[in-house]
Amino acid sequence: MKRLKLVPLVLLGAILLSACASSAGNVSSWPGLVADSTNAYLADGNNIFAVRLSDGAKVWQYPDKAGTPKFLATPVLTPDGLVIAGSAGNDHTLYELNPGAIDPNTKSPTVKWMFSNAQDKWIASPLIVGDTLYAPNNDGTLYVLKLATGELQWSLPISHSLWGTPASNGKLVFVTSLDHFLYAVDPQTQKVAWKVDLGGSVPGSPAVSADGSTLYIGGFTKMVSAINTADGSIRWTAATKDWVWDAPALDGDTVYAADISGNIYSLGAPNGKNAWPDVQPDGPITASPVVLANGTMVVVTESGLAYAFDRVGSKAWGVGTNIGGKIYTTPVVSGNLILVAPLGADSLLAALNSSGNVVWKFTGK
Amino acid sequence: MWDLLLINPFTNALLWIYNAIGHNYGVAIILFTILIRLITWPLNGQQLKGAKVMQDLQSDKEWLDIQKKYAKDKEKLAQEQMRIYKERGINPFASCLPTLIQFPIIIGLYQSITRALATTPLGLLQLARGIYPWFLNTSVLIPLNSRFLWMDLGRPEGIPFPGGFAVSFLPFGFPTLAIIVAITTYLQTKLTMPAPSTSNPNDQTAAMTGMMSVYMPLLLGYFALTFASGLAVYFVTSNVLGIVQYAMMGRVNWRNLLPGGKQPALPAGRKK
Numbered sequence: 001m002k003r004l005k006l007v008p009l010v011l012l013g014a015i016l017l018s019a020c021a022s023s024a025g026n027v028s029s030w031p032g033l034v035a036d037s038t039n040a041y042l043a044d045g046n047n048i049f050a051v052r053l054s055d056g057a058k059v060w061q062y063p064d065k066a067g068t069p070k071f072l073a074t075p076v077l078t079p080d081g082l083v084i085a086g087s088a089g090n091d092h093t094l095y096e097l098n099p100g101a102i103d104p105n106t107k108s109p110t111v112k113w114m115f116s117n118a119q120d121k122w123i124a125s126p127l128i129v130g131d132t133l134y135a136p137n138n139d140g141t142l143y144v145l146k147l148a149t150g151e152l153q154w155s156l157p158i159s160h161s162l163w164g165t166p167a168s169n170g171k172l173v174f175v176t177s178l179d180h181f182l183y184a185v186d187p188q189t190q191k192v193a194w195k196v197d198l199g200g201s202v203p204g205s206p207a208v209s210a211d212g213s214t215l216y217i218g219g220f221t222k223m224v225s226a227i228n229t230a231d232g233s234i235r236w237t238a239a240t241k242d243w244v245w246d247a248p249a250l251d252g253d254t255v256y257a258a259d260i261s262g263n264i265y266s267l268g269a270p271n272g273k274n275a276w277p278d279v280q281p282d283g284p285i286t287a288s289p290v291v292l293a294n295g296t297m298v299v300v301t302e303s304g305l306a307y308a309f310d311r312v313g314s315k316a317w318g319v320g321t322n323i324g325g326k327i328y329t330t331p332v333v334s335g336n337l338i339l340v341a342p343l344g345a346d347s348l349l350a351a352l353n354s355s356g357n358v359v360w361k362f363t364g365k
Numbered sequence: 366m367w368d369l370l371l372i373n374p375f376t377n378a379l380l381w382i383y384n385a386i387g388h389n390y391g392v393a394i395i396l397f398t399i400l401i402r403l404i405t406w407p408l409n410g411q412q413l414k415g416a417k418v419m420q421d422l423q424s425d426k427e428w429l430d431i432q433k434k435y436a437k438d439k440e441k442l443a444q445e446q447m448r449i450y451k452e453r454g455i456n457p458f459a460s461c462l463p464t465l466i467q468f469p470i471i472i473g474l475y476q477s478i479t480r481a482l483a484t485t486p487l488g489l490l491q492l493a494r495g496i497y498p499w500f501l502n503t504s505v506l507i508p509l510n511s512r513f514l515w516m517d518l519g520r521p522e523g524i525p526f527p528g529g530f531a532v533s534f535l536p537f538g539f540p541t542l543a544i545i546v547a548i549t550t551y552l553q554t555k556l557t558m559p560a561p562s563t564s565n566p567n568d569q570t571a572a573m574t575g576m577m578s579v580y581m582p583l584l585l586g587y588f589a590l591t592f593a594s595g596l597a598v599y600f601v602t603s604n605v606l607g608i609v610q611y612a613m614m615g616r617v618n619w620r621n622l623l624p625g626g627k628q629p630a631l632p633a634g635r636k637k
Contacts, residue, residue, distance in 0.1 A: 178508040200504035
């Protein structure tokens with residue numbers, strides 16, 4: 001009998017220890033968002049959701065129940081409408097989902113192919129160039145797959161953890177790493193063509209100029225750098241007040257960047273001169289800014305607000321639009337909608353119009 | 366508040382050690398665990414002393430007599446127990462208070478180790494915010510070198526099976542560290558728990574020891590199997606240090622390792 005009384009005590013201890021350990025093992029979400037002209041695709045923790053843009057209704061979710069996959073990486077859309085998403089769970093699997101073939105039992109898209117050879121989680125999204133998929137993994141390797149089948153073509157061990165989506169100028173593939181370097185990979189030789197030490201980790205992606213000659217990149221060294229894609233030489237650097245987490249956004253001759261203290265920079269693409277020395281709306285910013293067709297620049301902050309600025313740095317929407325929760329994910333523009341994915345809010349996804357008003361919210365149901 | 370008072374100072378201290386010893390996170394975890402054990406040594410000593418007094422009381426004749434005599438009168442039993450405590454100058458909470466004080470420190474140590482591993486973007490952001498910029502250069506420190514011996518401390522440990530052989534429930538290979546964690550946890554539980562007494566067949570301590578020595582190794586072994594191996598290094602270090610500390614205080618019960626090892630019954634009324 002006394003032994004029976006001890007069982008709850010031991011169980012309580014186990015639960016307490018589990019609670020402590022959970023922070024070590026669980027994957028903290030960081031939603032990934034992409035959209036085409038009809039649907040938004042949101043990777044949020046256990047699921048990927050397809051959400052109809054016209055009314056915010058759920059089209060499907062994958063998987064139908066919570067399982068091993070955990071999704072942090074932004075899904076990638078293929079030219080033929082398939083969805084590629086990498087899991088940050090212990091399965092280390094990259095999935096290609098076919099929304100055109102819904103399983104009648106689960107109401108989820110069927111899996112066209114899976115790639116499970118990586119040694120670690122997928123935090124970065126892959127990049128599609130032609131019929132090839134460049135997929136950087138947290139194990140420090142760039143996996144190059146055949147887009148149609150997911151078959152491994154070649155792989156290149158780079159270094160440490162790769163968290164940023166690669167970029168390409170059509171000749172080279174640019175991969176960032178937490179090891180402080182930016183790598184230019186030549187697909188022809190399957191080797192690193194050049195690399196440049198940026199002095200600090202780069203968790204985000206680079207932005208490539210329209211002509212492919214320059215990369216703009218932030219990082220943990222409190223600066224934005226413009227890098228010559230031909231040889232990795234640095235064209236200019238612009239000091240920032242804090243870390244620049246994700247890729248700058250380009251708008252003609254302007255490079256927009258934001259730091260995790262919430263400062264926004266409008267840098268001249270030719271020289272890096274900052275035209276907005278004192279623009280700091282409210283909270284920390286980890287997401288990339290996005291530029292609307294009319295030139296308005298939108299940023300989201302960790303405080304759960306979205307702000308719009310015109311080209312001279314004045315707020316275009318007056319006070320920011322309160323989405324709620326914490327926003328780390330880069331917004332996505334589709335048609336007239338600006339899609340924002342907060343974390344820990346009453347909704348998983350919110351759609352704003354170009355005036356900053358909320359059109360609909362998606363709660364996951 | 367928890368972060369401000371405990372996790373952030375601990376994380377900064379851990380990373381300072383990491384930086385000072387040439388960027389080896391495994392050694393930093395071991396040294397930091399030793400440091401915290403040294404700081405909490407006096408508390409541990411008090412706890413052990415208190416626990417020993419209470420354990421001795423369990424086999425005391427007068428104590429056993431009042432348990433029997435007032436088994437059906439809980440109020441009277443409590444009064445008699447208080448009388449004995451007063452007469453002998455025993456504080457029944459003497460073993461609990463140091464444990465309660467140590468508990469947040471141990472949890473803080475544990476959480477700072479996992480925080481510094483920062484294996485996800487949100488984890489890295491949280492880590493960056495907790496580092497004192499005037500104390501450590503974050504840009505240089507991040508990312509941590511998580512390689513230690515054959516392990517990547519940010520990932521579950523496992524030695525690949527030869528010939529690419531795969532076992533579905535062991536996705537990371539042969540779980541060497543998880544086994545070491547389970548064994549050291551078993552040894553620590555067995556060696557540091559009081560020896561079961563033959564004079565009290567209903568000894569709750571003995572029952573607890575028996576259950577803990579089964580469940581704890583399984584639980585911690587499972588954690589080591591599933592979570593980042595940096596935690597497993599902490600478990601092993603902590604277990605070994607626990608045994609060493611108890612041994613230095615002369616409290617290790619080697620007899621517990623022997624099958625059927627029991628503490629001999631004390632003569633009636635004898636006080637230790």
